[in-house]
Every structure is written in structure tokens, then in C-alpha cells.
Amino acid sequence: MSDEKLDKKKTIDLRKRHIGPSCKIFFSHDPIKIIRARGQYMYDETGQRYLDCINNVAHVGHCHPDVVKAGAQQMELLNTNTRFLHDNLVVYAQKLQATLPDKLSVCYFVNSGSEANDLALRLARQYSGHKDIITLENAYHGHVTSLIDISPYKFQQLADAELSPFVHVAPSPDVYRGRYRADHPDPATAYADEVKKIIDKVHKKDGKIAAFIAESLQSCGGQVIPPAGYFQQVAEHVRKAGGVFIADEVQVGFGRVGTNFWAFQLQGDDFVPDIVTMGKPIGNGHPMSCVVTTREVAEAFMSSGMEYFNTFGGNPVSCAVGLAVLDVIVKEDLQGNALRVGRHLSALLEKQKEKHPLIGDIRGCGLFVGVELVRDRLKLTPATAEAQEVIYKLKEQHILLSADGPHRNVLKFKPPLCFTTEDADLVVEKIDLILTELEEALKLHDALNADSSKRKLPADENGHQCHGGLIRSRGSSQQTKRLKT
Amino acid sequence: MSDEKLDKKKTIDLRKRHIGPSCKIFFSHDPIKIIRARGQYMYDETGQRYLDCINNVAHVGHCHPDVVKAGAQQMELLNTNTRFLHDNLVVYAQKLQATLPDKLSVCYFVNSGSEANDLALRLARQYSGHKDIITLENAYHGHVTSLIDISPYKFQQLADAELSPFVHVAPSPDVYRGRYRADHPDPATAYADEVKKIIDKVHKKDGKIAAFIAESLQSCGGQVIPPAGYFQQVAEHVRKAGGVFIADEVQVGFGRVGTNFWAFQLQGDDFVPDIVTMGKPIGNGHPMSCVVTTREVAEAFMSSGMEYFNTFGGNPVSCAVGLAVLDVIVKEDLQGNALRVGRHLSALLEKQKEKHPLIGDIRGCGLFVGVELVRDRLKLTPATAEAQEVIYKLKEQHILLSADGPHRNVLKFKPPLCFTTEDADLVVEKIDLILTELEEALKLHDALNADSSKRKLPADENGHQCHGGLIRSRGSSQQTKRLKT
Numbered sequence: 010m011s012d013e014k015l016d017k018k019k020t021i022d023l024r025k026r027h028i029g030p031s032c033k034i035f036f037s038h039d040p041i042k043i044i045r046a047r048g049q050y051m052y053d054e055t056g057q058r059y060l061d062c063i064n065n066v067a068h069v070g071h072c073h074p075d076v077v078k079a080g081a082q083q084m085e086l087l088n089t090n091t092r093f094l095h096d097n098l099v100v101y102a103q104k105l106q107a108t109l110p111d112k113l114s115v116c117y118f119v120n121s122g123s124e125a126n127d128l129a130l131r132l133a134r135q136y137s138g139h140k141d142i143i144t145l146e147n148a149y150h151g152h153v154t155s156l157i158d159i160s161p162y163k164f165q166q167l168a169d170a171e172l173s174p175f176v177h178v179a180p181s182p183d184v185y186r187g188r189y190r191a192d193h194p195d196p197a198t199a200y201a202d203e204v205k206k207i208i209d210k211v212h213k214k215d216g217k218i219a220a221f222i223a224e225s226l227q228s229c230g231g232q233v234i235p236p237a238g239y240f241q242q243v244a245e246h247v248r249k250a251g252g253v254f255i256a257d258e259v260q261v262g263f264g265r266v267g268t269n270f271w272a273f274q275l276q277g278d279d280f281v282p283d284i285v286t287m288g289k290p291i292g293n294g295h296p297m298s299c300v301v302t303t304r305e306v307a308e309a310f311m312s313s314g315m316e317y318f319n320t321f322g323g324n325p326v327s328c329a330v331g332l333a334v335l336d337v338i339v340k341e342d343l344q345g346n347a348l349r350v351g352r353h354l355s356a357l358l359e360k361q362k363e364k365h366p367l368i369g370d371i372r373g374c375g376l377f378v379g380v381e382l383v384r385d386r387l388k389l390t391p392a393t394a395e396a397q398e399v400i401y402k403l404k405e406q407h408i409l410l411s412a413d414g415p416h417r418n419v420l421k422f423k424p425p426l427c428f429t430t431e432d433a434d435l436v437v438e439k440i441d442l443i444l445t446e447l448e449e450a451l452k453l454h455d456a457l458n459a460d461s462s463k464r465k466l467p468a469d470e471n472g473h474q475c476h477g478g479l480i481r482s483r484g485s486s487q488q489t490k491r492l493k494t
Numbered sequence: 495m496s497d498e499k500l501d502k503k504k505t506i507d508l509r510k511r512h513i514g515p516s517c518k519i520f521f522s523h524d525p526i527k528i529i530r531a532r533g534q535y536m537y538d539e540t541g542q543r544y545l546d547c548i549n550n551v552a553h554v555g556h557c558h559p560d561v562v563k564a565g566a567q568q569m570e571l572l573n574t575n576t577r578f579l580h581d582n583l584v585v586y587a588q589k590l591q592a593t594l595p596d597k598l599s600v601c602y603f604v605n606s607g608s609e610a611n612d613l614a615l616r617l618a619r620q621y622s623g624h625k626d627i628i629t630l631e632n633a634y635h636g637h638v639t640s641l642i643d644i645s646p647y648k649f650q651q652l653a654d655a656e657l658s659p660f661v662h663v664a665p666s667p668d669v670y671r672g673r674y675r676a677d678h679p680d681p682a683t684a685y686a687d688e689v690k691k692i693i694d695k696v697h698k699k700d701g702k703i704a705a706f707i708a709e710s711l712q713s714c715g716g717q718v719i720p721p722a723g724y725f726q727q728v729a730e731h732v733r734k735a736g737g738v739f740i741a742d743e744v745q746v747g748f749g750r751v752g753t754n755f756w757a758f759q760l761q762g763d764d765f766v767p768d769i770v771t772m773g774k775p776i777g778n779g780h781p782m783s784c785v786v787t788t789r790e791v792a793e794a795f796m797s798s799g800m801e802y803f804n805t806f807g808g809n810p811v812s813c814a815v816g817l818a819v820l821d822v823i824v825k826e827d828l829q830g831n832a833l834r835v836g837r838h839l840s841a842l843l844e845k846q847k848e849k850h851p852l853i854g855d856i857r858g859c860g861l862f863v864g865v866e867l868v869r870d871r872l873k874l875t876p877a878t879a880e881a882q883e884v885i886y887k888l889k890e891q892h893i894l895l896s897a898d899g900p901h902r903n904v905l906k907f908k909p910p911l912c913f914t915t916e917d918a919d920l921v922v923e924k925i926d927l928i929l930t931e932l933e934e935a936l937k938l939h940d941a942l943n944a945d946s947s948k949r950k951l952p953a954d955e956n957g958h959q960c961h962g963g964l965i966r967s968r969g970s971s972q973q974t975k976r977l978k979t
Contacts, residue, residue, distance in 0.1 A: 015581045023584035027591055028576070029602040029792050031802035035577040042579035045571045051578075064574060066805060072570055081566035085557055086530045088779035089549060091513070092520040093536075094527035096500045099508035106512055117514040120605040120781045121806055127638040152804060153612040155639040166800040289805055294573035296605040296781040296806035307514050315651040317516035319637060320551060320774055321606055321781035 017042050017054065035411075036404060046071030049425045049432060051409070060408045060432055065377075065423035068263055068290030069337040076293045079333035083326045090320055091118070097328035104335055105299065108270045110281045115307040117300040118323030122259035122288025123151030125298040128317075129255045129284045130155055130220065132302055136283075136309040137251050139217035143207055146181040147230035147415045150222060150257055159222060162229050162415075175216070177207045181227060182235035185370045185381060186389055200235070201242030208250045218252035220284075225272030228260040231414025232379025232421055234372050240276040248283075253306065259288030259298070260377075264338050265426065267348030267375025275374060293334050297327040343426035344375075351375035354422065354433040361437060365444040367392055367451075376428055380420040380440075384451075391416035395447055402443045408436050502527050502539060520896075521889060531556035534910045534917060536894070545917055547895045550862075550908035553748055553775030554822040561778045564818035568811045575805055576603070582813035589820055590784065593755045595766045600792040602785045603808030607744035607773025608636030610783040613802075614769045615640055615705065617787055618738045621768075621794040624702035628692055628732070631666040632715035632900045635707060635742055644707060647714050647900075660701070662692045666712060667720035670855045670866060671874055685720070686727030693735045703737035705769075710757030713745040716899025717864025717906055719857050725761040733768075738791065744773030744783070745862075749823050749911065752833030752860025760859060778819050782812040828911035832860035839863055839907065839918040846922060850929040852877055852936075861913055865905040865925075869936075876901035880932050887928045893921050 015023070020042060024034075034040045041059070043051045048070040051059045061067070069076065083097070091098055102116040119125050134140060142159050144150070149162035157163050158173045172178070182200040184191045189199040208218055221243055227233035244254040261272040262285075269275060273282055283306060288298040310317070321327070338344060355373055358380055362368040369383035369392075382392035382399070396412040399420060403410050413421045420440075424432070500508070505527060509519075519525045526544070528536045533555040536544045546552070554561065568582070576583055587601040604610050619625060627644050629635070634647035642648050643658045657663070667685040669676045674684040693703055706728055712718035729739040746757040747770075754760060758767055768791060773783040795802070806812070823829060840858055843865055847853040854868035854877075867877035867884070881897040884905060888895050898906045905925075909917070 015584070017579065020579050020581055020584055023588055024579065027584060027587035027599060027601055028808075029600055029802060030796040031792070031798075031800065032576055032602065032808075033801050033803065034579065040579050043572060043574060044580070046574060051572075051574070067574065071574070072572065074570075077566070077569045080569055081562070084562045084565055085559075087528060087536075087557065089528060089531060089536070089552065089556070091517055094502065094505045094509065094519065094525050095529070096505055099500070099505055099512060102512035103508055114512060115514055116512055117517065121609065121804070123609065123804075124606065124638065131639060131642075152802065153609065153638050153640065154616060157616075157800075163800060167798055294806070294809060294811070296809070296812065307516070311515040313516075313652050315516065315642075315648060316518050317514060317637065318518065319606070319608075321779070323513075323517075324779060324781075326779070327781065 035409075036401070041404075049428050057407060060436065062408060062410045062422050062424045062428070062432075062436055064409075064425060065260060065265065066289045066294050067425045068265075068293050069334055069341070069343060070425045070427040073293060073333075073337055075337050075340075076295075076330055076333040079329045080295060080326055083329035086325070088324050088326045090318075091323040092318075095325050095328070097325045097332065098323050101328040101332050104332065106301065108335075109285065109301060112281055112303050113285055113301045115302050115304055117302075117317065117319075118327065119298050119300065119319050120296050120321050121151075122257075122286065122298050123153045123156055124319070124322070125259065125286040125288055125300045126150045126222070126255075126257060127153050127155050128300045129222070129257075129286050129302075130159075132284055132300070132306050132310050133220035133253045133255060135313050136253060136306045137217070137219045139219040139251055141175050141177060141211050141216040141218050143177045143179055143204060143218065143221040143247070143252075145179055145223050145227065145230065147227065147233075148181075148223065149229040150224075151259075177211060179204045179207055179221075181230055181233055182239050183227075183231065183233045184236055185372065186231075197236040197238035198242060200239050201246065204243045205246045208246055212250070218247060218250040220253045220255050221247040222255040222257060224257040224260060225275070226261045226266070226374065226377060228377075228421070228423070229413050231381070231416075231419045232372060232377065234374065235276070237276050240273065240282075241280045244280065244282070253283035255284045255286065256282035257286050259286055260423070262287050263290045263334070264344030265290070265347055265375050265377050265423070267344060267351050270344060272374070272377075291334065292327060292330045295327060295330040297322075297331060299331075338426070341427070346428075347375035347426050350428050350430055350433055351378065353430045354378055354437070357433060357437040361441055361444070364441070365448060367395055367444050367448060373422070376422065376424055376426055378422040379414075380422075381414070382418045382420065391418040393418045395451075396420060398447060399440060399443050403436070403439055406439050408439060410436065520894075521886070526889075534913050542892060545893045545921065547893060547907050547909045547913070547917075547921055549894075549910060550745060550750065551774045551779050552910045553750075553778050554819055554826070554828060555910045555912040556779075558778060558818075558822055560822050560825075561780075561815055561818040564814045565780060565811055568814035571810070573809050573811045575803075576808040577803075580810050580813070582810040582817065583808050586813040586817050589817065591786065593820075594770065594786060597766055597788050598770055598786045600787050600789055602787075602802065602804075603812065604783050604785065604804050605781050605806050606636075607742075607771065607783050608638045608641055609804070609807070610744065610771040610773055610785045611635045611707070611740075611742060612638050612640050613785050614707070614740045614742075614771050614787075615644075617769055617785070617791050617795050618705035618740060620798050621738060621791045622702070622704045622736050624704040624736055626660050626662060626696050626701045626703050628662045628664055628689060628703065628706040630664055630708050630712065630715065632712065632718075633666075633708065634714040635709075636744075662696060664689045664692055664706075666715055666718055667724050668712075668716065668718045669721055670857065671716075682721040682723035683727060685724050686731065689728045690731045693731055697735070703732060703735040705738045705740050706732040707740040707742060709742040709745060710760070711746045711751070711859065711862060713862075713906075713908070714898050716866070716901075716904045717857060717862065719859065720761070722761050725758065725767075726765045729765065729767070738768035740769045740771065741767035742771050744771055745908070747772055748775045748819070749829030750775070750832055750860050750862050750908070752829060752836050755829060757859070757862075776819065777812060777815045780812060780815040782807075782816060823911070826912070829860075831913075832911050835913050835915055835918055836860035836863065838915045839922070842918060842922040846926055846929070849926070850933060852880055852929050852933060858907070861907065861909055861911055863907040864899075865907075866899070867903045867905065876903040878903045880936075881905060883932060884925060884928050888921070888924055891924050893924060895921065
């Protein structure tokens with residue numbers, strides 16, 4: 010740990026000098042220096058407290074003492090690789106497995122969601138003997154080369170993006186803004202049929218489907234909740250083509266959705282993915298993650314003859330931390346809390362929707378909630394600049410929220426699961442005030458026939474440029490680009 | 495942490511049930527259960543102590559109290575992502591940078607050597623605008639899809655390996671067993687010319703070189719020490735082609751080589767890579783790693799328009815741990831110890847070479863030492879089974895050593911840097927006894943005209959099948975295979 014206490018300006022200067030400029034900071038024109046955190050609160054260098062509505066990684070609360078203790082005690086004893094037997098590894102695998110359908114019984118421990126999703130692709134390709142992957146519009150699955158290829162959310166940022174010939178993008182099952190909406194008689198089937206069409210097209214070109222991959226609920230893509238039954242039908246189409254279904258739970262797993270431990274379970278008990286990937290919340294911030302699959306997929310992977318070794322993955326410290334997280338979720342009934350507080354939050358927001366024309370849609374499960382802001386409820390014109398203004402004004406009120414989705418107009422709630430109804434009351438109260446002000450200003454602007462998107466907002470909280478509607482990074486100007494690498 | 499104390503058999507059973515069967519264990523027919531470790535020693539569930547000659551990850555010694563304390567204290571305070579300012583991140587980046595040539599000034603913090611090498615490829619491809627990568631024979635750079643492609647050590651294990659059209663394999667600069675040997679007047683130039691030839695071939699096919707990547711000293715590839723001057727010449731050829739030089743220090747960095755902090759510095763002060771990747775020892779077991787590059791490469795990466803965000807990378811806990819590791823290396827002069835004990839170990843082994851015909855070559859720098867066993871010093875017939883026998887017999891003596899290289903006949907020393915001259919004395923004394931016995935037995939076998947490779951050794955310590963010479967995993971039968979994915 011650094012004993013030096015740097016002046017904030019010095020911290021910023023050193024960061025500019027020594028940290029990759031592609032690594033963006035929140036609120037880049039006035040970033041926050043956080044020095045400690047606890048529960049759902051973060052504190053800056055002056056002692057100012059911030060209510061944290063965004064750090065889904067600090068799943069059971071920042072610096073939870075049980076998790077810290079478990080990690081610290083194991084660090085003192087042993088931290089080595091899985092080429093030696095250790096109880097933490099197997100006990101953790103057993104307890105994690107117990108949260109999943111029986112069929113998903115074999116674990117691979119790795120260090121990040123990206124490592125997990127990359128391994129999932131390797132498993133799928135080895136098992137199926139196929140290569141083509143179907144992914145969703147606006148999907149984000151990680152930052153390594155193989156995952157940028159299947160992440161439109163990322164590769165669309167590239168100036169010269171080029172879709173890999175083995176990657177196929179299906180429409181996002183978004184019943185608010187997508188191709189088939191809430192008024193469609195059967196959006197689940199309609200969206201699943203789109204996947205079927207892609208499979209047919211791939212087959213015509215002599216391609217073969219290795220996998221369909223989707224977040225169980227799309228997060229960066231705009232907090233999208235797929236209609237129930239969609240995954241079952243997609244899985245049927247994909248399996249018929251010899252591929253597997255990969256459910257990416259990196260953002261949304263571990264009880265966040267409240268009713269279930271895993272978000273894919275929202276689709277119904279009759280749906281079981283072939284591969285589940287985990288990440289962010291699994292270690293409450295400790296770098297770890299996991300891929301769980303079926304015995305059949307695991308055996309096929311082994312039959313390739315290639316050993317799988319991950320230096321840090323599944324080490325006794327990571328497993329101790331992971332076990333502690335699972336214990337805390339149960340002990341403190343955090344899944345139940347996510348359900349209760351999530352319902353409270355959604356109900357409060359629904360009331361705001363009645364009041365504020367800027368709110369186009371409220372959607373979510375448990376403590377995974379999206380509030381989509383629009384300038385026009387019929388045209389669904391994204392209220393991108395307004396969403397950024399909400400985020401910035403909330404920051405002034407010491408509340409941390411973010412906006413995401415392809416238009417960066419979806420306010421994104423994914424707080425630590427110890428979030429309370431009082432926290433929800435506070436943030437919604439502040440949003441109410443900000444939206445009221447904004448709507449006043451908008452009317453004024455309309456009256457003046459001015460373009461409301463021109464108000465000064467140089468970049469969003471992640472440093473992306475805002476151009477009223479669709480947000481794109483520098484160098485990019487259209488939704489589908491050619492991917493270089 | 496698991497409070498349950500499982501019977502060893504139960505641990506093995508649960509592992510079989512819930513851990514991917516591709517995840518191999520040391521000494522699979524009788525694996526070791528390690529429950530604690532300290533310094534250069536590991537302890538099993540009965541309290542039996544093992545001398546650890548292989549865990550380069552536990553760089554400053556297992557469970558070093560300073561590192562444990564730094565990690566535990568920071569875990570209590572804050573563990574969050576780099577979208578907030580934090581002193582640990584920038585102070586660590588600054589201190590890490592200070593160990594490197596000035597030109598290498600921009601850091602990206604990630605979670606594993608694999609994430610680091612994948613990012614290095616992305617940086618190289620973005621900077622150069624090119625796609626082709628030159629890698630070395632027997633190279634290992636990581637387990638994600640993009641790195642399996644450039645790791646002959648891995649993809650040769652696949653039953654149906656297929657070399658990616660963008661990957662080109664140059665001869666390993668191995669002056670013992672390679673194309674140009676110690677008796678060659680200028681092996682550095684000869685090996686560098688091979689890289690030049692590849693570049694010319696790629697250009698003829700309208701390919702363009704993005705990068706040459708090599709471990710500064712090949713580790714899994716057989717503890718290969720490239721001749722000084724080789725990297726300079728390769729870098730010149732590669733840069734002329736518009737590509738960059740990536741030095742992979744994941745296994746060999748952080749003072750292990752004794753004379754220098756980084757192994758690439760063994761080539762001379764006139765050599766500076768464009769990208770350096772780090773890993774294993776960086777956090778003494780904590781999952782973390784880093785990529786350091788030049789301002790030019792970093793700016794080019796940013797100009798793509800794509801943000802780089804790594805959820806866990808560079809978090810305050812990882813940085814606290816990394817800072818503590820750097821501090822301990824200095825405080826305990828571990829680089830100096832690596833030099834002194836490494837020289838002692840190499841000198842002892844050289845004496846063994848005079849005595850034992852099975853020892854073909856001793857090579858190394860500091861506490862990175864390889865002992866290549868051969869059945870015939872002229873033909874260099876790999877003594878694979880004998881190397882495995884040494885490993886197994888040392889295990890009976892409670893000493894952990896491994897064998898690696900394409901023929902798995904290179905005894906591989908890479909202990910924690912707190913290894914002592916007494917430890918070196920002990921392991922060499924035991925090796926002496928084992929080799930004496932083995933050579934007796936071999937003479938007996940020769941007298942009986944029996945094939946010495948047929949002695950019962952079902953698999954090596956990593957679970958690979960032994961077939962006398964070249965070791966291949968199940969399903970593989972030739973050195974260059976077609977890679978499926």
C-alpha cells in the first residue's frame with residue numbers, strides 16, 4: 010500500500026503520465042478520488058461520502074469484513090496454484106455448483122469475466138467442432154481479442170471496425186426499443202426466430218454454429234430484459250445446429266435479480282444453459298471468475314489433448330474469498346434484500362414515470378434496474394444529453410449513477426446488494442428534482458426553438474463524446490464499423 | 495476460507511467431480527495436498543515440509559508477511575476500479591516504470607499474464623495497423639484464444655492443430671539443441687536472420703508484421719537463453735517492417751535473473767523492447783499483471799477510439815500488493831540473492847555435469863536454471879523418462895522440481911528468490927544420488943540390451959504421457975498440428 014498521500018492534482022498528473030490514455034475515468038473533467046468505502050458508501054479524500062448505485066462488483070458491500078477476513082487469513086496460510094490439492098478449491102466448486110442446475114457440474118476457475126468468456130468460446134468450439142458464434146446487438150463480453158470480436162458494444166467504437174466472418178449479430182431482445190416490442194403478440198418467438206434465420210444463413214454459407222452467447226440480462230447494452238421463453242427457443246435452435254448456449258452472468262449473477270440466484274433462471278425452470286460464465290461480483294472485487302459447464306462439454310474439451318492451466322485461477326485465496334461471498338449472501342439474505350429493495354426502487358421509479366415525460370421506460374429485476382430517458386415517448390428519441398446531465402447533477406449531490414446502452418440514455422442501477430429502501434428513496438428524490446429542472450429547461454428551449462442537445466456537456470461520465478443521440482467515441486461515426494484486428 | 499478439513503481422498507473425489515478434467519495436477523497418481531507455505535517451503539496436511547524449487551509465482555517467498563499485510567490492509571479500506579482516482583495506482587505505475595528504460599513509460603494493469611499478452615497483441619496491431627505475428631518454436635504465451643494461436647507449446651498438443659495464417663514460427667534461439675549451436679561463429683545473427691527470412695516471406699504474401707513476441711528467456715520452451723545481440727537484430731528487422739518487439743517477462747522478470755531486474759536487459763543496454771508484459775511474480779500470487787509500453791504505442795491505441803477498461807485491473811489492493819513486492823525485492827536484496835545463489839547453484843550443477851553423462855547442458859541466469867538431460871551427449875537424445883524419474887524421486891525426498899521443454903527433459907529451477915545456498919546444496923546432493931542410481935540402471939539396461947525408455951512411468955508430473963523422447967498429450971502424434979479454433 011502506498012503510504013504517500015498525494016495531492017489530487019499530483020495523482021491526476023501521474024495518471025496522465027503513466028496510465029494508458031485509453032483507460033477512462035469517471036467524470037474526466039473533475040474526477041473523484043476515492044480513498045475508502047464501506048457497504049454502499051464510498052468516501053473521497055476530504056471525507057465526503059458518496060452513495061454508490063453502480064458498483065455491482067462490491068456485491069455484498071464494499072470491504073465486507075467477512076470477505077476481508079477470509080482473504081487475509083488465507084493469504085497468510087497459502088496462495089498457490091491448482092496443481093496441488095486444496096480443500097478451498099473443491100469445497101468452493103461444490104458450493105457454487107449447488108446454486109446451479111445439477112447438469113452444470115464442472116468448474117474452471119479463472120481471473121476475470123474476460124478470461125471466463127474466452128474459455129467459454131474455447132469450450133464451445135471444442136465441444137461442437139464448429140466455429141461460428143451468434144452474439145447480440147450491443148453486447149459486451151470482455152476486452153480480450155476474441156471477445157472484442159463478439160462485442161458490438163466495443164467493436165462499434167473502432168474507427169475501422171470489421172465484423173469477423175465467424176461472428177453473427179442477432180437483434181437485441183429489447184421489447185422497448187427493439188424490432189419486436191411489448192405490443193407484439195409473441196416477442197420471445199419473434200426474436201428467437203431471428204436467431205434461427207441467422208443459423209440458416211450461416212448453414213447456407215457452409216458455416217457451423219459453435220455457440221450463441223448472451224448476457225442473461227444485457228447490461229452495457231442498456232439493461233435489457235429478454236422476454237421469458239426467448240432463451241429456451243434460442244437454445245433449441247442452437248443445439249439443433251450442434252452449438253451450445255452460453256449464459257454470461259458476469260454482470261448479473263449471484264442473487265442480484267432477487268427472485269433467483271442466476272438471471273438466466275428468470276426465463277423459467279425449463280431453461281438450462283450449456284455453459285455459464287461468472288465474474289465481477291464473485292469475489293466482491295477480488296480478481297477471480299469461473300466457468301461452469303456440463304460433464305459432456307468438459308470431457309470434449311479434455312479430449313482435445315490440451316491441458317488447461319491458469320496460474321492464478323482457483324488459488325486458495327480466491328476460493329476463500331469466493332466462499333465468504335457466498336456465505337454472506339446467505340447469512341444476510343442479500344438476494345431477498347435485492348428483491349425487496351429492487352421492488353421498492355422500481356415502484357418509486359414507476360411513479361416518477363407518471364410524472365416525468367423524460368422517462369420512457371423502467372425495467373429491471375431486483376437491484377438491476379434501467380431507466381430509459383427519451384425526448385419523445387412515441388418516437389423514443391434518446392435523451393442522451395439529459396441522461397448525462399442527471400448523472401452529473403447526481404454527482405454534485407454525492408450520488409454515483411451511470412448511463413449506458415447504445416444511446417447512453419439508460420440510467421443504470423446496479424448497487425451493492427446491501428442497498429436500502431432509504432437509499433432508493435434518496436436517489437429517486439434527487440432524480441425527481443433533476444428531471445423537473447431539466448423538463449423546465451427543455452420547455453424553455455423548445456419555446457426558444459433551440460436544440461436542447463447543444464447544452465454544454467463535453468463528454469459523458471466515461472469520457473465518451475455526446476452528440477445528442479447515439480454516443481460514439483472519437484473516430485467513429487456510424488453504428489456498424491469494420492473491425493481491424 | 496473453508497473450515498472443513500477434508501480427507502485427502504475426499505478432496506480428490508470432489509476435484510474429479512467438480513473441476514475441469516483438463517486442469518492437471520502435479521504427480522497425478524499420488525498428488526500432494528499443500529495446506530500452508532512460507533518462504534521457500536510448502537507443507538502438506540501431515541506437516542511434511544517440501545523444498546520448493548518451482549514456484550516462481552511466490553517470488554519473494556510464500557506468504558511474505560509484508561505482502562500479506564499490504565494486501566489485507568488495503569482490502570479493509572477500498573477495492574474498486576480505476577475509474578476513480580487512487581494513489582496506489584499511480585505510485586505503483588511510477589515505481590514500476592522506474593525499473594524500466596525511460597521510453598517504456600505507459601502502464602496498463604490487468605489480471606494475468608494471458609490478459610497482458612493479449613493486450614500486447616492488441617496494442618501492436620493497433621499501432622502498426624498490421625496483423626501478422628512472429629513467435630518462437632515451443633513458445634508459451636498464455637491460455638486465451640489469441641495466445642494459444644501464438645503458442646506452439648500449446649497448439650501442438652491439439653489433435654487437429656492448425657496454424658493461424660497470421661502466425662509465423664521462428665526457430666528457437668537455442669544454442670544447445672537448436673539450428674545454430676554454441677560452435678556457430680555468430681548464432682545471434684544466424685537466428686535473427688531466420689526472423690528476417692520470415693518477414694520477407696510474409697511480405698511476399700502481402701502480409702504485414704505487427705509484432706515479434708518472445709519470452710526474454712524461454713521458460714516452458716526449455717529454459718532457453720538466447721545469445722546476446724539476438725533481440726537487437728530481431729528488433730531492427732521487425733521495426734523496419736513496421737512491427738514492434740514484445741518482450742514477455744511473465745515468467746522471468748522482477749530480478750530473477752540476478753544481474754538485471756528484467757531478463758531482456760541481459761541482451762545489453764542497447765536493447766529496449768516496444769512492449770513489456772509482466773505476470774506471475776508481480777503480486778507474489780495475487781492475480782495481477784501489467785503491460786508497459788511507449789507513449790507512441792499508447793497514443794496509437796487510444797486513437798482507435800476504443801476505451802480500455804479492465805474491471806479488476808489496477809485496483810487499489812492489487813497495486814498495494816505489487817508495491818509491497820517491489821519493496822521486499824529491494825529491502826531483502828532478492829535480486830542480489832538470485833545472483834549469488836544462482837551462481838552457486840549453477841557452479842554445483844556444472845560439477846555434476848562433469849560427473850554425470852546424463853547431464854547434457856546447464857544453462858541459466860540467477861535463479862532461472864535449466865539442466866537438460868540427454869542419453870547421448872553427441873546425439874542429444876532427450877532423456878525424458880530419466881528427467882521424470884528425477885522429478886519423482888526428488889518428490890520422495892520432499893523436494894519439488896519439474897521438467898519441461900519440448901522433450902520434457904529439462905529440469906527447471908525457478909524457486910522463490912529467498913532460496914539459499916543450503917537449499918541449492920541439498921537439491922544438488924539429491925540429484926547427484928538419483929543420477930548415480932539412474933546411470934547404474936541404464937548401464938544395466940544397456941548391458942541387457944533393453945530399452946531404457948520402457949521403465950514404468952505412466953505420465954509426467956503434469957499428467958502428460960511419456961514416450962521416451964518427445965512428450966505429447968493424448969490424441970497427438972506429430973510436432974506440428976492443425977489447430978482447430
